[in-house]
Amino acid sequence: MQRNRKKIITRYLVYAVELLFVYALEQILASRLGFCGLYLFLLIPVFVGISLFECENTGMFFGILTGILIDYGYGSGIGIWAVFFCIVGYFLGVLSNYVVRANILIEIFVSAFLILIVYSFRTFFKLWDFSTFVIVWKEDFWKYLLASASIFVPAFYFNRAISYRFGGDEEIVE
Amino acid sequence: MRSFFKSAPFKLILTVVTVLLLVLLYTKIFPDNNFIENGISYITVQFQRGMAWLFDKSGDYMHVFREKEELQSENEILQREISRLRDKTIDYYNLKEENKSLKNLYGMKEKDDSLKFVRSDVIGKSDTLDSSNFIIDRGSDDGISVGDAVITDKGFVGSVCKVSACSSYVRTILSADCKVGVIGVESREEGVLMGNLNFSKDGLTRMAFISAQSPIKNGEIIVTGGIGGMYPKNLKIGKVTKTSYDEHDSFYYAVVEPFQNIKELKSVYVINDFENKGKIEILNSSDTEK
Numbered sequence: 001m002q003r004n005r006k007k008i009i010t011r012y013l014v015y016a017v018e019l020l021f022v023y024a025l026e027q028i029l030a031s032r033l034g035f036c037g038l039y040l041f042l043l044i045p046v047f048v049g050i051s052l053f054e055c056e057n058t059g060m061f062f063g064i065l066t067g068i069l070i071d072y073g074y075g076s077g078i079g080i081w082a083v084f085f086c087i088v089g090y091f092l093g094v095l096s097n098y099v100v101r102a103n104i105l106i107e108i109f110v111s112a113f114l115i116l117i118v119y120s121f122r123t124f125f126k127l128w129d130f131s132t133f134v135i136v137w138k139e140d141f142w143k144y145l146l147a148s149a150s151i152f153v154p155a156f157y158f159n160r161a162i163s164y165r166f167g168g169d170e171e172i173v174e
Numbered sequence: 175m176r177s178f179f180k181s182a183p184f185k186l187i188l189t190v191v192t193v194l195l196l197v198l199l200y201t202k203i204f205p206d207n208n209f210i211e212n213g214i215s216y217i218t219v220q221f222q223r224g225m226a227w228l229f230d231k232s233g234d235y236m237h238v239f240r241e242k243e244e245l246q247s248e249n250e251i252l253q254r255e256i257s258r259l260r261d262k263t264i265d266y267y268n269l270k271e272e273n274k275s276l277k278n279l280y281g282m283k284e285k286d287d288s289l290k291f292v293r294s295d296v297i298g299k300s301d302t303l304d305s306s307n308f309i310i311d312r313g314s315d316d317g318i319s320v321g322d323a324v325i326t327d328k329g330f331v332g333s334v335c336k337v338s339a340c341s342s343y344v345r346t347i348l349s350a351d352c353k354v355g356v357i358g359v360e361s362r363e364e365g366v367l368m369g370n371l372n373f374s375k376d377g378l379t380r381m382a383f384i385s386a387q388s389p390i391k392n393g394e395i396i397v398t399g400g401i402g403g404m405y406p407k408n409l410k411i412g413k414v415t416k417t418s419y420d421e422h423d424s425f426y427y428a429v430v431e432p433f434q435n436i437k438e439l440k441s442v443y444v445i446n447d448f449e450n451k452g453k454i455e456i457l458n459s460s461d462t463e464k
Contacts, residue, residue, distance in 0.1 A: 024221035027298030028229050031308050032440075039299070056183065060190065067194075072214050075300045075309075075336050075343045077205070079198025083191050090187060136371070 004167060011166035015050050015062055018158075022046045023069045041148040043069060044118065045111040047085065048092065049159035052102035056093030063089020074122065081118070088114065107156040108149075115145055205336065207314050212339035219311055219340045222297035226311075230440065288449035289406060292316050295441045297341070306348035306374055306436050307332075312444065313340045323398075323405040323445045328434040330354075330398055330409040331442060342444070346436050347411065348374040355399035356381055356411060358428075361389040364399060365428070367411065373429065377437055378415070381428040388426060390414055396430050406448045 026042040047066040051059035066089075067082030074081075092110065096102040119141055124133045178184055201208055294312035312318055314337050322334045324344050332346035333354070345352055347367055354367040358381075365381040373380055381396055394414045400407030412432035419426050 020218065020221045021225075023218065024225035024298075027222055027309065028225045030299035031296050032229055057186070060187070064190065064194065068214065069218070072211065072218065073298065073300065073309075077198050077201040078210055078214070079194045079201060082197070083194045086190055086194065087187065090183070132371075 007167045011162060012058070014162050014166070015159075016065065018046060018050075018162075019043065019062065019065055019069065023073065027073060039144050039147075040151070041115045041118065041144065042151050044114045045107065045148065045151045045155040046159070047089070048107055048111045048114065049155040051089045051092035052096045052107060052156070053159055053163035054093055055097060056090045059089035059091075059093030060086050061089070063087070063092075070118065084117075102160070104153065104156050108152050111152050111155075112145060112149070115148055116141070119144060206320060207337060207339065215313065215338035215341045219297065222309075222341075223295070223311055226295055226297050226440075288447070289445055290447040291443040292318060292446055293441065293443055294342075296439050300343045306346040306369075308344050308346070308439065310342050310344055310442060310444070311340065313338045313342050315339050317446045318342050318444050319446065321404050323409065324442050325409060325445060326434045326439065326442055328410075329432065330405070330411045331432070331434050331436055331439065333405070334444065344442070347379045347432060348377065348436055350374070352379075354405065355401050356396050357399045358390045358414070359395045359397055361391070361394060363388050363390045367396070367430065377432070377435060379412070379430050379432060381414070381430050382420070382423075382425055384417070384426045384428055386426055388417065388428070390417060390428050392416060396428075400450075403450060403452045406445060 022042045026040060029042075030039050043066055047062060050062045054062070063085035064082050067080075067085035068078055070081040070085070071078045096106070100106065120137065123136055123140075124130075127133050127136065197210060201210060292312050294310040294316075296308050297311045298309035300307045300309050310324075318334055318337055320334055320337055323330060324332045324334060324346075330347065332344050332349070332352065334342045335345040335351075336343040346369075347354065348369045350369045350371055352367065352369050355364070356367045357364050363384055365384045367379060368382050369379045381390075384390060392414055396411045396414065398405045398407060398409040398411065410433060412430040414428045415431050417426065417428045
């Protein structure tokens, strides 16, 4: 029991450091690769990878952490994306625990969908003009999505490895 | 469905969401220097500083992998540049002497001693759309406040728009939300520097609200006006590349190419104090009549 608790705490710490590391990487890549006009959404695929291998409450917790980092990175008030990712984290936990087994296709589909939502909302509320939004969206979104897709697979397998190495939530019950 | 709304998970989600909405409300009421963002900034800035350091260090070693031909052609260009600069140095000393005498003649002040700077590194980007806006690793703990001017050795690049304890968000002159009073050094034409999404992509900005018969010319240098007391006077910004008319917003504007390439910034200086900070300059009657 003691060993299990130690494993769980280690696992959660690894996830937290992983999210902070990826957040810093996302920010620095965006600021240093400004000449490419790219913005890589790295935090979202990593969050999806974590949530797919954890229970719903853990998914919710790391959803809040991801949302707070996104809110903080954008300089908007803390809470908007935290609420959104909290709910998404919960349902991803439910999905992978009770509906389908976590697999790479879910990671790709959910990550792409969440990037679409985050990018579209941010862009639309910044522009407040639908026609300009459509032009900007068509021009930039696919570029950003394809660049961000580079981390979908590593995020999935890395988090799966962490989950297996430090045990799943089933062990807590025992 | 009814049982779900009575279940423990639903109550947990509801509690968490309520707490987060209260946090959101708090951060909206106190947007600057609130303890929540300060706490987050203390943790994230350490990671971002480390990442920036690693990124810059790795960049220094990347040149080793460049192609030999590329280095040779670069060497040739640099040799030509050295020769050209030698010629310029001779001109420089002649001009320096002439300038010295002119300065003495007009009693111009050589340097503004009242300026106080804080050096900081660029550690992130704050917006996907306004690709020029960025985050720096200094905040209110270092004496930075909202509205402080941000410069580099090449000129004015923007101003601080949001502050946490150890990080700040900078809105650059390429941003559509930027509004800075500026002036043309030769024509004395006044205008407002405000970015535009289309120009921003090419690293350009624009000086809006210039008059229809503006005497402003291509190549004219644009500096800060300093009238509102927000920024020091005469901080160089860029040069005019063309003048045009905005049919959508109905005003004349000049396209300005900043001296500093804003999208490739690694470190900046924040002016947190200067003489006449916060003092609004009132035009005298003769100026008003003009």
